[in-house]
Amino acid sequence: MENKNNNPYSLGLDKNAANYAALTPLSFIERAASVYPDRTAVIHGDVRRSWCETYQRCRQLASALQQRGIGEGDTVAVMLPNIPEMLELHFAVPMTGAVLNTQNTRLDAETIAFMLDHGEARVVITDREFSDVMHRALRMASVEPLVVDVDDPQFAGGDLIGTLTYEQLLAEGDPDFAWQPPADEWQPITLNYTSGTTGNPKGVVYHHRGAHLNAISNIIGQNLPPHAVYLWTLPMFHCNGWCYPWSVTAVAGTHVCLRHLRPESVFELIQACGVTHFCGAPVVLNMLLNAPEESKALVDHTVTVTTGGAAPPAAIIEGMEAIGIKVVHAYGLTESYGPSVFCAHQDEWDALVLEQKAAKMARQGVRAPALEELMVADPVSLEPVLRDGSTLGEVFMRGNNVMKGYLKNPTATEEAFAGGWFHTGDLAVWHADGYIEVKDRSKDVIISGGENISTIEVEDILYRHPAVLEAAVVAKPHEHWGEVPCAFVTLKEGTEVSAEEIIDFTRDHMAHFKCPKQVVFAPLPKTSTGKVQKFALRAMLKEIPADITEQDI
Template identity: 90%
Template sequence: MENKNNNPYSLGLDKNAANYAALTPLSFIERAATVYPDRTAVIYGDLQRTWSQTYERCIRLASALRKRGVGEGDTVAVMLPNIPEMLELHFAVPMTGAVLNTQNTRLDAETIAFMLDHGEARVVITDREFSNVMERAVRMASVDPLLVDVDDPQFTGGELIGSLTYEQLLAEGDINDHWSPPEDEWQAITLNYTSGTTGNPKGVVYHHRGAHLNATSNIIGQNLPPHAVYLWTLPMFHCNGWCYPWSVTAVAGTHVCLRHLLPEKVFELIQACGVTHFCGAPVVLNMLLNAPEESKMLVDHPVTVTTGGAAPPAAIIEGMEKIGIKVVHAYGLTESYGPSVFCAHQDEWDQMVLEDKAAKMARQGVRAPALEQLMVGDPETMAPVPRDGKTMGEVFMRGNNVMKGYLKNPSASDAAFSGGWFHSGDLAVWHEDGYIEVKDRSKDVIISGGENISTIEVEDMLYRHPAILEAAVVAKPDEHWGEVPCAFVTLKDGQSATEAEIIEFTRSNMAHFKCPKKVVFAPLPKTSTGKVQKFALRAMLKDI
């Protein structure tokens, strides 16, 4: 065999400044500002800024942070709603080489303090709305960060707790300062913490390459066109807004910021701003579908919503399509930069009745363009399961949009990457057409009399009941069967249903062993990203 050193394609053809650059989403804003300087970049109430203005603010902020000693290896933690400053920080912080840590706005002070210490925050940027919890968190933390307030005129209340405001910090920066892209695209760009329901949160580290690739992957997966108008209904703190701060900027689109998620405001902005795209968990879609009739409206121009974070019931997909909003189903985890699987639409689905089409769209789908490999396999042997739509296995992933690892937690990183695949912890089946369908988290699947029951399948059926607004299913201990399904439901305003009626509804539509044996009427506890906290429901079972 010929020596590889004699390969003509490896001689004198090295990487150099002319033919290689580290991938980074920072290039997106520089291009948007250069090519489309006068296009609207941000809308927030009466505030509008162009791409050149937004880019200049990012440069100034990066310059100000550098002057205060912030650079590579440092962490800038932020506690902000979906406002323009949150968008700017997704560019300004990595322009310094530092790492952006977006904080969940619904966390308690103790958890935030842990994250500030674990991430060694040099700077904390917060909003008056969260001044109470942030003041306590900073006081409890061991670190002593520079504390900066965003003084948003569109919010009344709270206090200024920092040593200066965001605008004062911005004024310290130099518009002519120069920023450099990372020399190594493997350099960390953001830090995102998992929910930590079974212990301290784990710090998921993203790199510039993954952020760039997943942002462009979103553009293809959601069919994001040039100059899309994107409404911020998804929290920007969640997986960095599924990388959409970078995706929308890459197409020189318009970011429509929304401080508080109110259904009537969503419909109003869709119409007033010509919104073309937005994202949200199924709970957000359900909220829109069940908004007061006077605030709902049929959308009169093309709008696409990407939903994920939890499996959307087919009934919700049907409902959104009926009011004129196209649904794209995405799947992913914090560890995969958010969306890494899309339910890619097939033309033949358009010929199906809406109910059958929605069932196809409710599947998680196939790998996104940035994901190299996707597999459903045996959790022990990691052998692929048959593509029969029946055999359950764990979802495994490989690719550039899988995290670097968990910050300061090599044992957890090693476990997550065991066998050369990322272990999602989600259980799914693999269909003949290659689409995966998540059936449950491994910890949520119900084993009743030796039979596996998908809580997602039962929940999907419950959502079809006309009186049910929300539903979640967990395992209830049973002396005979080991475990049986227990449903927690919330009814729609003005609707009524009894436990017996709901159980009979499921028994009329699915195998009896899968049906709930008990129904509890109660509000569903959720995370800030709309996921039902099933551990809290299991705890409630102990008192029932």
């Protein structure tokens, strides 16, 4: 073996200040402000701010926080909707070396209190809209943070519960604050909590390097052009808005804020602001599809939406394409900074009929540019499954856009990274072209008579029924088969259909053993990010008598 000391490249070529800088998304805003100082950075109602103004506000806030003792290792928790202050905090907090913890705006006080204590929040910044729940959470929590109120003129109501307002805190700082990039690019930048449906939520830690790389990865994955106009339909608290606060800033785009998600507001802003891109879970796309026709007619230019968080039924993709909105399907988890897999478009798909094209686009896809490796494999042996589109395995990832780990939870971290891969817990098949297709969460797959049934596959058929607005499928215990599918369905307004008709419709489109054996008409409980809470449906099912005569399986 060659002696490394004889390697001519091993000496005198060390990294130094001239050829190395820690990767951080903070560099994006400095560049946007210096290259495009007068371009519009933020739109929020009547508020218009340039990149120069936005950068100054971020530096001023960072200065104010630092003067109050906030620095490396500290947590700043925020409870805000998609407003300019939320964007500013994605830069200002890490400029101090501290960690930003964006709180889910739909959680209960007890859960919020747990997260404030677990993250040891030193500062809490909250909007008046959430003052009641935050006041209760702060009384339950053990920590005693500095509480700062955001007083947004777009919201009338709520109380001021803090020591001072956001603008008062801002006034304490220096707009020329000379922030420093992290000494180590693996330094934590944000803390995000999982949904915690089976216990206390886990704290997912992101680092500067992963945030930088995933932001760039989004730009490539969604073809985000220079000066894109991005509408904030996706909650900025969710995986830090899938890293889009940094992605849109990197292209010196325009952040169009949207405090409350209403379909008519989305279409109005698309037209009024010239929106080119937005993101949202399939439930958001479904809301838009069912908006009045006059609202949908406002889409008069090319718009691209990235969807993820749950597998979108092909029927939703077809519908969006039909009204002129291009769909990019992404897949990821909180632990992977949001999107880490994109359904990269292939030119030959354009020759397919819309239904076939939508079926291709409904697959999760291939690894994003920032993800090093992606595979579908046996969950125990880690042996990759056949790329035959039918053999089921677990989705595994590894790369720079996988979390540092779970805060204060070494056991869960070790389990998640066993074998040198991140274990997603999602079950998928691997197609011959290398695209993966998620079939279910491992805990949601239905095993009926020894056969695996993908609830996603059944839901995809249900969404094709003209009367179905939303659908979710869970396992129902069965004496003979062990488990059979039960469908929870929400109908479109003004439609009527029987459970038997729904079942017959599925039997016309798929193998009979996969079809629902019971249909329950009810609203679907969802998480704050639009995912159906199947554990809640399973609990509901225990209280519901079997009111449908089971057909032959």
